[in-house]
Amino acid sequence: MASLKLSQIKKAYGSVEVLHGIDLDIRAGEFVVFVGPSGCGKSTLLRVIAGLEDITGGTLEIGDQVVNALTPKQRGIAMVFQSYALYPHMTVFQNMAFGLTLEKGTPTSEIDRRVKEAARILQIEPYLDRLPKALSGGQRQRVAIGRAITRDPQVFLFDEPLSNLDAALRVQTRIEIARLHEKMAGTTMIYVTHDQVEAMTLADRIVVLNKGHVEQVGAPMDLYNAPDNLFVAKFLGSPSMNILPATIERAGATTRVLPDGASAVDLPIATPHSIAGSPAHLGVRPEDLSLTDAPDAPFRGEVALTESLGEVTLIYVDIGRADEPFVAKLPGEVKIARGTHVALATKPQAMRLFDEAGQAIRLAMRRAA
């Protein structure tokens, strides 16, 4: 059981700063996922927490102890690496027992018991005498997880553990990790991924990182439903949220917005009159759109491309904006020829409004109030 407290954590390589003061509280027993595009600093942040990278500035507390100067071992963390990082010359048993054998005074029977226990949880008992090269990728990753379990860590760190597995195995192992979190209730887990499906399904809370800053922290559905800014809005959800540059035509109890390439829409968002006339961004998730015959449908254009994925059909509509198409995700199989003129509509409450700088306008209101 350990909570973590990150205060103004900074990391620089020479003069290049990659983490610009991260503040984060992680509760004991929580499953937190760091997510973000490549190069956002999520792996670096994990390695800073692990103690594999020095901290340039700020303090890191695990439990109630400042651990900036402690080794990974003293911090009580265990880590699962993307490339498994098993010791190739040791059997599965030796791999899992290595950390314990380094601790002076752990009796052999205790080591044996803990390795067997971890092997039972992960169902790798039949392979204990094998070398890693005789295992499949999924089995290797389970051994790596087992090695971490035997250490009985306070904090469990995962660095993109599923990236090297094929698609089917990835789903299966993801479910196993979720189960593991239930079994090891009380162990704090921090998980790094660039895969938003892993983030959405595993996390108690998601931390979205971008260019060394925290963009937003929150429960998966809160981030999906109420993104703080354009980055989070575009990062979660597949395909990404459609973002249209827009102008606020009328502010007040409801807000009338005129997006480029579409007709005006009324949003049930209260805004101060002062922002009337200012530029903004309107966001609509592809899955919130549906085909309509209504004459007042705001989004109209020719179908540029359709993609049938089986359970859904994606249609890319050219609404007169050259840079990016407008995407709609329609359930089931929808047959529409390229070039057909279509109209798309959505519920007003499903649309998101962001100011020119990309901050959610809902937030601007909250700050003002």
Next chain:
Amino acid sequence: MPYVVKRTGFYALVAFIVLFSIFPFYYAILTSLKSGTALFQINYLPVDFSLGNYEGVLSNGVFPLNILNSVIVAVTVVAISLFLAVTAAYALSRINFVGRGLLLLTILAVSMFPQIAVLAGLFEMVRWAGLYNTLFSLVFAYMIFTLPFTVWVLTTFMRDLPVEIEEAAIVDGASPFTIVMRVFLPLMWPALVTTGLLAFIAAWNEFLFALTFVSNNSTRTVPVAIALLSGASEQEIPWGTIMAASVIVTVPLIVLVLIFQRKIISGLTAGGVKG
């Protein structure tokens, strides 16, 4: 060109290369088995089978001692070189410090000095340290050419070992020494065997330092001892004995190479291609 001609040509070339490299040694064995005036007749097939030369060289007072000296020197050089090289390789491949590149280049540069250039200076150092006429002088001097290539090869090899494995060991609580000894060493056998053998051969065959730093017959190593073998008179060169001695000192190398053959081959490829 017809297939048969190509094929025959290829094997003819192979046969020529094999003959070219084996013949000197074959002729040494042949000569070592001859006795008396047969030594001065040219035969390409064994005509005589006498172990007299072998008996002669082995019963010649100090020669067995010379072999022992060579073994002691070569084994010590290999052991110390590998220990220093493994620890140095860890620092040079895994720890970032100022001047690392310069240090590596210096190490490589040291191995480029011709022996004769450092001979006089080394001789002074050996005298100053009181090592003259001892085997330690040779152990010390041989490290000058074994350490640069062992350090260089092991550094390259260690740099290719996955960083994650080291980090996993750090997370498991291993100290740098434990990492080197219990995680890296077992993975480095091919490189250790290859560099160790090369160092052994270099130390085993070295002549110039061995001739200069040791003047005592019973402290000499084999290459010098063979060169200084003398016959009954000054005019006589004891070819038979020299050849017998040469065969005796070559055999350990061949045995070593055969034992470690597989390891050497995997060692040579292991550094080049990640696998």
